Amino acid sequence: MPKLIIDDIPVEVPPGTSVLEAARSVGITIPHFCYHPALAIAAACRLCAVKLLDGPVKGIQMSCSLPAQDGMVVSTTDPDALKMRSLVIEWLMLNHPHDCPVCDEGGECLLQDFTIAGGHSRRRYVGKKRTFQNQYLGERIHHEMNRCIECYRCVRFYQEYAGGTDFGVTGSAGRVYFGRFAEGALESPFSGNLVDICPTGVFTDKTGRFRARYWDYEFAPAVCQHCSVGCNTSPQNFQRELIKIVARRNDQVNGWFICDRGRFDKEYLNSPQRPRDPEIGGAPGEYRLALEAAANRISEFCLQNGAASLAFVGSGRLSLEGCLVLAELARVVGAPFCYFTESAAAQGSLAAVRLLNEQNAARVRDIEKAECIALFELDLMEEGAMLSLAIRKASLAGAQVFRVGGAREGEKHPLPFRYQEVATVDEVPFEGGSKGVVICGAGGKSPELLSYLASSGAKLVMLQPGPNAFGAALVSLERKGATLSDLVESGQIKAVVCFEADLPPWLLERVEVLACADWKRGGLTEKASVLLPTTTWVESNGTSINYEGRAQRFLRSRPAGLPLKGLDPKYYSSETEAVALHPPRVHRNYIPGGAEREAWRVMADLMLELGGEPVNEPLTGRWGKLRDLDPEGEGVRIYDLVSAQDLS
Amino acid sequence: MISEELKKSLAERVAGAITPREATVDVMKELQAHYGWLTDEAVGEAASLLGLSPLQVEELATFYEMIYRRPVGKKVIHVCDSISCWCADCDGIIAHLKKRLGVELGGTTADGMYTLLPCACMGRCGDSPAMSVGGTPYGHLTPHLVDEILEKERRA
Numbered sequence: 001m002p003k004l005i006i007d008d009i010p011v012e013v014p015p016g017t018s019v020l021e022a023a024r025s026v027g028i029t030i031p032h033f034c035y036h037p038a039l040a041i042a043a044a045c046r047l048c049a050v051k052l053l054d055g056p057v058k059g060i061q062m063s064c065s066l067p068a069q070d071g072m073v074v075s076t077t078d079p080d081a082l083k084m085r086s087l088v089i090e091w092l093m094l095n096h097p098h099d100c101p102v103c104d105e106g107g108e109c110l111l112q113d114f115t116i117a118g119g120h121s122r123r124r125y126v127g128k129k130r131t132f133q134n135q136y137l138g139e140r141i142h143h144e145m146n147r148c149i150e151c152y153r154c155v156r157f158y159q160e161y162a163g164g165t166d167f168g169v170t171g172s173a174g175r176v177y178f179g180r181f182a183e184g185a186l187e188s189p190f191s192g193n194l195v196d197i198c199p200t201g202v203f204t205d206k207t208g209r210f211r212a213r214y215w216d217y218e219f220a221p222a223v224c225q226h227c228s229v230g231c232n233t234s235p236q237n238f239q240r241e242l243i244k245i246v247a248r249r250n251d252q253v254n255g256w257f258i259c260d261r262g263r264f265d266k267e268y269l270n271s272p273q274r275p276r277d278p279e280i281g282g283a284p285g286e287y288r289l290a291l292e293a294a295a296n297r298i299s300e301f302c303l304q305n306g307a308a309s310l311a312f313v314g315s316g317r318l319s320l321e322g323c324l325v326l327a328e329l330a331r332v333v334g335a336p337f338c339y340f341t342e343s344a345a346a347q348g349s350l351a352a353v354r355l356l357n358e359q360n361a362a363r364v365r366d367i368e369k370a371e372c373i374a375l376f377e378l379d380l381m382e383e384g385a386m387l388s389l390a391i392r393k394a395s396l397a398g399a400q401v402f403r404v405g406g407a408r409e410g411e412k413h414p415l416p417f418r419y420q421e422v423a424t425v426d427e428v429p430f431e432g433g434s435k436g437v438v439i440c441g442a443g444g445k446s447p448e449l450l451s452y453l454a455s456s457g458a459k460l461v462m463l464q465p466g467p468n469a470f471g472a473a474l475v476s477l478e479r480k481g482a483t484l485s486d487l488v489e490s491g492q493i494k495a496v497v498c499f500e501a502d503l504p505p506w507l508l509e510r511v512e513v514l515a516c517a518d519w520k521r522g523g524l525t526e527k528a529s530v531l532l533p534t535t536t537w538v539e540s541n542g543t544s545i546n547y548e549g550r551a552q553r554f555l556r557s558r559p560a561g562l563p564l565k566g567l568d569p570k571y572y573s574s575e576t577e578a579v580a581l582h583p584p585r586v587h588r589n590y591i592p593g594g595a596e597r598e599a600w601r602v603m604a605d606l607m608l609e610l611g612g613e614p615v616n617e618p619l620t621g622r623w624g625k626l627r628d629l630d631p632e633g634e635g636v637r638i639y640d641l642v643s644a645q646d647l648s
Numbered sequence: 649m650i651s652e653e654l655k656k657s658l659a660e661r662v663a664g665a666i667t668p669r670e671a672t673v674d675v676m677k678e679l680q681a682h683y684g685w686l687t688d689e690a691v692g693e694a695a696s697l698l699g700l701s702p703l704q705v706e707e708l709a710t711f712y713e714m715i716y717r718r719p720v721g722k723k724v725i726h727v728c729d730s731i732s733c734w735c736a737d738c739d740g741i742i743a744h745l746k747k748r749l750g751v752e753l754g755g756t757t758a759d760g761m762y763t764l765l766p767c768a769c770m771g772r773c774g775d776s777p778a779m780s781v782g783g784t785p786y787g788h789l790t791p792h793l794v795d796e797i798l799e800k801e802r803r804a
Binding site for chain 2: 159165166167168169170171172175177180181182
């Protein structure tokens with residue numbers, strides 16, 4: 001462990017740590033552009049200069065590419081280092097267009113921060129600036145090459161880290177250009193990370209340009225709800241509209257990055273189609289009345305048909321809180337409850353949860369360090385795209401990757417690593433299995449098949465069919481949940497009350513929908529006699545458990561309600577006068593369309609209506625330990641909290 | 649379009665390299681010799697021979713100054729404007745070349761014979777000022793010598 005002194009502070013760091021990271025570990029930020037912890041060292045920008053006063057090397061050095069060594073005495077504030085940094089930043093800024101007021105990066109721009117930090121504040125250069133033609137890079141990313149400072153972060157990420165081949169760096173010297181061979185949409189499913197990783201405004205998120213500044217946004221730590229990987233994100237909201245989603249670092253899950261689906265697939269959150277007001281028999285009404293109506297319908301139905309003919313249905317879209325309270329709600333009524341609608345999907349999910357334990361559930365690190373990886377019959381880029389980057393790391397480090405069963409139908413993206421096709425998993429040479437990983441989708445797989453895959457001795461990744469399907473399966477095992485298709489086929493069930501569930505058409509046809517709580521419209525909300533709108537993850541606090549059994553907390557980043565942009569004038573006009581185009585408008589003490597509630601609160605409210613106890617804290621019993629889960633931490637694996645083996 | 653014969657010899661060159669990427673410069677030079685300059689079509693052909701994307705070939709093509717991504721004359725003049733040649737008045741030589749050829753830097757003569765390009769050091773500082781014409785290096789240039797070389801190269 002090298003010991004060194006940085007600005008009079010003694011520091012001890014693991015071998016191989018750079019001086020820049022060593023300084024960061026004691027709270028000293030050395031300005032830098034090209035350095036990024038996830039990428040290979042380029043030492044291209046020359047901004048991170050420090051002066052070594054004593055030790056094995058002396059003089060001005062680049063701290064990003066200098067490994068910390070015993071006896072180093074480093075000064076980040078030495079006049080020589082300061083002078084060097086201010087000259088470097090001045091030269092990096094020579095060609096920069098100084099267009100911050102019209103740049104979407106302004107306010108969240110590393111170039112702004114480090115220009116100031118580097119001590120450059122007055123422009124001396126009076127010559128012509130070099131300019132470039134921008135390229136059209138698709139509907140998601142805007143290109144503005146004139147702002148470039150040639151740090152090479154984008155190309156190192158795009159080609160080396162993410163395996164893309166259609167974007168890179170051309171030219172040399174003053175003509176260095178980052179772009180494509182010809183204009184066109186970027187092909188990599190990770191292209192959105194260029195926006196995060198560019199230290200200035202060369203790549204900006206086209207889907208959210210010119211809407212708000214960094215300081216306008218409402219942020220909170222969130223967990224992506226698209227697939228079961230559970231990447232950490234930071235949604236940027238402005239006036240109840242989701243403008244952008246950026247990646248949030250979690251080394252145990254997604255590292256620094258997210259996939260384009262997680263970043264750009266967000267329109268549903270702002271959609272005017274989202275149910276905002278409760279509906280009773282198709283007519284909008286107050287939430288209180290809708291809850292009463294739902295409770296009445298449930299009571300009447302139970303009186304006539306018996307509680308056993310009614311099922312409460314949730315899904316892997318519910319948070320852990322929702323899953324737990326759903327079981328409580330069903331208990332109050334005495335009805336069965338389900339988190340899975342079809343038995344094939346349920347079997348696979350439940351079997352995966354039973355099979356996985358602290359030892360055999362692969363962490364992302366296990367994938368990155370694996371020597372042999374088998375992809376078993378899955379469309380990885382659809383079911384868990386971020387894992388492909390971990391596999392790519394392993395592959396570049398020499399791991400063998402095998403694809404069992406070939407490509408799935410309708411695959412949109414090629415896998416960003418080399419692999420061999422094999423017909424069966426038996427052909428994969430796991431060699432004892434300690435450094436092997438099997439990756440498969442759990443949904444729809446038979447328990448026997450999953451057990452067989454687990455018997456290889458390799459570590460396991462079993463991707464779940466929903467963001468919290470792991471949590472739903474655990475609660476289903478713990479509280480003895482049923483599967484809806486089994487109940488319907490046995491003729492037992494005549495009606496359902498659904499919470500953020502999706503029923504296939506054949507099931508939907510066979511049941512009456514007494515009430516449905518959801519944040520999106522579909523066959524269920526159409527058919528429901530009472531519609532109770534719920535909040536999405538952006539407007540909810542909750543916990544979800546990812547494919548490896550990692551519980552992660554996400555927080556509400558904006559209040560529920562219609563986005564201010566495009567708000568129907570009826571919400572700010574008076575009833576007697578024409579719509580006022582300018583303030584003063586009629587002020588209201590509620591948020592238009594803000595009636596929706598978190599799913600578990602809807603369940604709790606319904607329980608009260610049905611004569612149950614109030615629920616103030618949804619995480620009870622063994623789940624209580626998750627109450628203090630740090631939303632900005634790495635999450636916790638649930639295996640010492642709850643063992644699926646005990647549950648079944 | 650390249651002939652099957654050329655394609656085969658290039659494929660052999662690529663197969664003989666430890667990694668295909670390192671054969672890129674050779675492939676680009678051959679294709680350039682075939683087309684006169686490295687056309688978009690040639691970039692595509694190089695990419696498929698090398699198993700790279702066109703962009704990855706473009707990255708290398710635009711890095712090297714002797715790979716031409718635009719049409720050039722029959723012979724390309726690279727005249728050095730780097731520091732040693734600048735000390736030996738390359739500016740005068742360049743001005744003379746421009747006048748004699750009737751083109752600016754980057755231009756091609758009306759008869760399609762010469763393209764004039766500046767370059768940064770050919771490693772002939774000892775012979776400064778230096779230039780190369782169609783791959784042949786010349787040093788200790790004077791305006792008079794330049795005229796002679798242009799005449800000779802035109803006839804060769």
